[in-house]
Amino acid sequence: MIKRKKTGAFTYTSVIMADHKTKLLCKRLHSDHIALIDHPDVDEMAARSLQDAGVSVVINLSPYMTGKYPAEGARKLLQDGIKLFEVPLRLYDVTLIEQLDGCQARIEDDQLIIHAGQGECQSIPLEAVTEEHIQAKWLEANRSLDETLSRFIDNTLQYAGREKDLFLKPLCRLPLRTRMDDRHVVVVVRGKHYREDLQTLHAYIREYRPVLIGVDGGADALMQAGYIPDLIVGDMDSVSDKALLCGAEIVVHAFADGRAPGQCRVQELGVPYHLLPAPGTSEDVAMLLAYEEQAELIVTIGTHTNMIDFLEKGRKGMASTLIVRTKIGTKLIDAKGVNQLYQPRWSWKLWGWCLAAMLTPVGAALVINPVARHAAQMLWTQWRTWAY
Template identity: 35%
Template sequence: MKFASRAPRSPDLDLPGVVGTARVDRRTEALIPRLRPGDIAVIDHPDLDRATAHRLVDAGVAGVVNASPMISGRYASLGAEVLAKAGVSLLDRAGPQVVTAVKDGSRIRLHDGIVHGQDGPVATGASLDAEGVTTQMAQARDGMATHLTSFTHNASEFLLREQDLLLHGRGLPGTRTTFTGRPVVVVVPGHEHRARLAGAKRYIREMHPVLVGVDRGADALLEAGHTPDVVVTGADQSESDPVSRAALKGARDVVVCVSRGSSSAATAALRQLGVHPLILETGATTEDAALVLAHRAGASVIIGVGLHATLEEFLDRQRAALASTYLTRLSVGPTLVDVAALPQLYSGRVRPRHLLGVALAGLLAVGGAVATTPVGQDWVDQARPAVDRVVDGVTP
């Protein structure tokens, strides 16, 4: 009888460093859907943002090799910090040649700033750990003022292009979902959005707000046991993690953001799923389009889950999204509240059992007070014989 021989152990597993299968693509958005736990992502992504880093962590990567600097110094980009805290091995500034030198699907090892292939070193860079990330971010914060100055021009151009939408709400599609006078919860795949959504469960159960899922935020709602009323997404579902079919089919309205002048082919994939989307032509991000839609449709308040709330998170966005986010926040104004403030603003609805408990506590307090008075003592003495007869009748 012949037994199958066991596959020999790869010698690179015994060497120091992080070993994994290389997944290579200059476009991080296109690479992420192909990643599997333990892979090493080889990308070319300057100033890696936090949202992308979270998706890399969620994919379970063991390491990230970046041809460009993760923190260029223009501002304190947050992606490297997310990866370092998650224990992902980082090799930074490997140069543009690393994307061609490393073969997709090959076995590689990261150690001491070197990418080792099957036949030896194929690229070099700078190892980046949590301490190094902290140092670089401190230096990058000094350049933040300059970055804000250069942003002003982009904001002016964006406002000229999108003034009808931002200032007047023109071009927004009519939805079957009614927003007028209702609270709205907008869920965006962002920093700790799942945990923040779980914290809003009581509010959602008691207030029955309109639930808007932006991109994969719609799937986060489904995972939390809620069905999104509206899904807002982009036309190109192949460049990033697509919204699940269950979320698209379950929503009452699906709003697709497309570039101005796009053809009907932009939504062909959705129509093949049996989804009839509402088209919104805009250069704004899907997140910002959802906020404008809810605000202009008459929402009483908008609770944002996973939104970019701080200055650093705002600057951490891609350049094309900066003006969109900035001007949308100005347009929406005081209607928007971050979910982190919800515990201070909402303590729960008063229910009949709460009133009953207060009433009983009040009666007990009044009864105790009366019992300590002479009149109360007379009542107790008069009631004692009747109580004794009842007790004697019950006792065998």
């Protein structure tokens, strides 16, 4: 990998790693790769995944921000010093993902130069994404926010009316070995601030020993925080093999008609699993499962709860989540963003009490123990001799 600055130009040579799904791409990205994505309105979680991979350059076949709603991802990436480029819309070609994955390439003078071998090169023009460009799109998105919200509400109510009967019926009963009746249950989704919220709730988890449910990548979030999930619920598209093999009970979320794309993956790994056909999102199913297993309290971390959350996931409404949360409301505590509510602060008074607590047993030993008292007298005499 070669990275160097020229006068008024940016040059970067490396291997392109490409995928239609950013979350899958980030699993195989290294810090010296050029990331090629096809992700309109890059969300904050996708940006964090790219940051964690350590990449310096990201090329997007779609606009980082379309102006439909204020997506946070591009801002986060630019603030982290990552160079962003877009392929002009007139040159958009979805097949570029397959064509360029694994190719050696160079970015120079806003051109992506592909080394095809035997001295042949292919050149694709790029458009550098600046903070000014993103700010203009941000203002555009905020101007149209009311209209976007109106459409979102209409979609939510329309689908809620169609799907309400599906959620009134109980889920299929599963022979789970994990008992949730009369226990607290923590449902973890890899959404905004999930790491900080998990850290904030560490004392609660340690004291109450709740059942820990990871929704897809939420299982990895639990393991990164030092916990082992009791259950993993989801369509298995973003959870790691390590999490699936950690010993947790696995519930594969299937469509209401029984189709389950994630079933093949757990079968290939040879791990036992339960199949649960149900409407809605996997996090909705996880909450419903805890509710129907008679959990005393359901605490959610990182779940999707507002319009921006759902638009970032490509959903134009939140009918299933609205119905599920309305159904289980009395048992539900949403801990999303709890880390922003209160951060414990150290004060001088607290430091003083800690110092006093440490010095008290030392003072007591000097008063009671003659050997310690004699040693203290010798040190005092030595100090006076040195001082004077």
